[in-house]
Amino acid sequence: MITFDTPFQGVIKEKSTPSKIVLTLSDVTIEAPKTKRVSSKYIKKLSIIPLNNSTQIVATIANSHIHFLASKTTDGYGLRLRFLAQKRATKNQTKEESQNPLSMLPTSKGPNISNSYYIVIAIMLIGIIILLYLKKKVTTKQKTTPNKSKKAPWLFESTNITPQKEQQQKENKxxxxxxxxxxxxxxxxxxxxxxxxxxxxxxxxxxxxxxxxxxxxxxxxxxxxxxxxxxxxxxxxxxxxxxxxxxxxxxxxxxxxxxxxxxxxxxxxxxx
Known part of the structure; x- marks a missing residue:
């Protein structure tokens, strides 16, 4: 954590080598250079060197897979530097993609999904219109066709016996x-x-x-x-x-x- 007397408004420039990470802070001055050894698995030594109207921070790193993240505090009086190990994701990711053939398949994008949605809605509307047309056509045909006496199914046949049938049944008996x-x-x-x-x-x-x-x-x-x-x-x-x-x-x-x-x-x- 680096603190300033005034809020930091400058620019941070980075330069990396296999063994060092060099940061240049513009519009920042320091009275004298400082060096500090750090017992960390990421960096070995940290040096602060004053330059003309700028300050240089040199971090001696453990290996070439170290990178840093810089973030200011909300009031601008502090600068937090974080050194992290860079993930070796490129080779692993390539291996995973080669092992998983599904990852090579093209995925649908947002516009395609919206287009499919509109297509489904259009098909549903067309189906509803066709059903309404068929229903109207059948209703019109039933109105124009003369009513014919239809024999009711045996389950719904009337069980009422007329007096003539009753008399005939009595005579038969x-x-x-x-x-x-x-x-x-x-x-x-x-x-x-x-x-x-x-x-x-x-x-x-x-x-x-x-x-x-x-x-x-x-x-x-x-x-x-x-x-x-x-x-x-x-x-x-x-x-x-x-x-x-x-x-x-x-x-x-x-x-x-x-x-x-x-x-x-x-x-x-x-x-x-």
Whole structure:
């Protein structure tokens, strides 16, 4: 740190050699030369020599890679000299650039970035204009095209039933026969409850079809109720089944008896 009696307004000139750095301060005077040895890894000795209307500062440096930085104080009464080792960045930087191929690629500059920004904005505006044009065109076409009745999708079809359809459904139900319950009695016969219109009919079906009963109000609503009705009519069902079997046996025996009688008649006529 060098101090002055008045604020320093002069100029600093630098001259460097491999072993020394010479600084010349213009408009600066000193009474007598001064020399000071410095125990630093950057400089060995510092000398201040007066010249004509100037002062020379000679710094003996440790090697040729030392450089200095000079800065004045805010009031101008002081001058700070800093001696620093110069970084060997040139060779290292060259090696790094050769090892890193990406560093050789050209980088985008400020004007190119701004141009790209404007290009993107222009493309977006053009796209918006095209979309608005297409939307307007489709809307105009829909207005000019006559409205046609379109069938609604099945998911949104109306579930309202007109009185005519309801009456038709009732008639279809009235004219159709459905089986409410059914139970097998044996291999040849079964009891079935049929729904026809507002009536339910209990029928013995098999080798012969017999109407057992008719229901209007108190219809069985479950299989258990149906089987309880059959249980209550067990004797009646047995009677119908036995009658049916006997009638079938008679139908079988009648042709056999007639054949026997005819054979006997033929024998009697031959004997005469």
């Amino acid at each position: 009235t004219n159709s026969v459905t089986i409410r319950f059914q139970k097998a009695i044996n291999e040849d016969n079964s009891v079935v409850m049929l729904d026809f219109g507002a009536q339910s009919y209990l029928v013995l079906m098999g080798k012969s079809n017999i109407l057992l009963d008719k229901f209007t109000d108190e219809k069985p609503s479950s299989q258990q109720e149906f089987e309880s009705i059959l249980q209550s009519r067990h004797e009646e069902l047995e009677s119908f089944l036995s009658t049916t079997d006997s009638a079938q046996n008679e139908n079988i025996q009648e042709p056999l008896q007639a054949y026997k009688e005819r054979a006997a008649t033929l024998r009697y006529s031959e004997n005469q």
